[in-house]
Amino acid sequence: MAVLLSLALVTVAPASLGTRARVTLRVAPKYASGQWNFGFSVRLLGGHIPRGGKKLVLQARQGRGSWREFSVIRIGRDGRFHASYALRFLGPGRWQVRVLCEAEAGWPFATGTSNVVRVRVE
Numbered sequence: 001m002a003v004l005l006s007l008a009l010v011t012v013a014p015a016s017l018g019t020r021a022r023v024t025l026r027v028a029p030k031y032a033s034g035q036w037n038f039g040f041s042v043r044l045l046g047g048h049i050p051r052g053g054k055k056l057v058l059q060a061r062q063g064r065g066s067w068r069e070f071s072v073i074r075i076g077r078d079g080r081f082h083a084s085y086a087l088r089f090l091g092p093g094r095w096q097v098r099v100l101c102e103a104e105a106g107w108p109f110a111t112g113t114s115n116v117v118r119v120r121v122e
Helices: none
Strands: 022-028 038-045 054-061 068-075 080-085 093-101 117-121
Touching (some): 038 054, 038 068, 068 080
Antiparallel strands (some): 038 080, 054 068, 093 117
């Protein structure tokens, strides 16, 4: 009598896959004109960051318009990023700025966004 064994590979998603990534954003100053730049401080929360870092997208919008990407950054294994940007290319006005953290391979969280920070550009 022969016994037939069937082996199946089962992939189990991490339990946190449905959990959105947590990102915090701080911007200073909130108002800039002339040659002044905005200082951005980003922190990615939640523990494990892939060996090559994690890609984040800086976005801005005016009013209730659609979000526009203005920079793609790679956050290091420490989960922090600091830089300054001159947002004059967006044009004068009041803008909302946020960070988008998209789901990707090796990252156990769903897509999430940071808090929205309001800035004024002249």
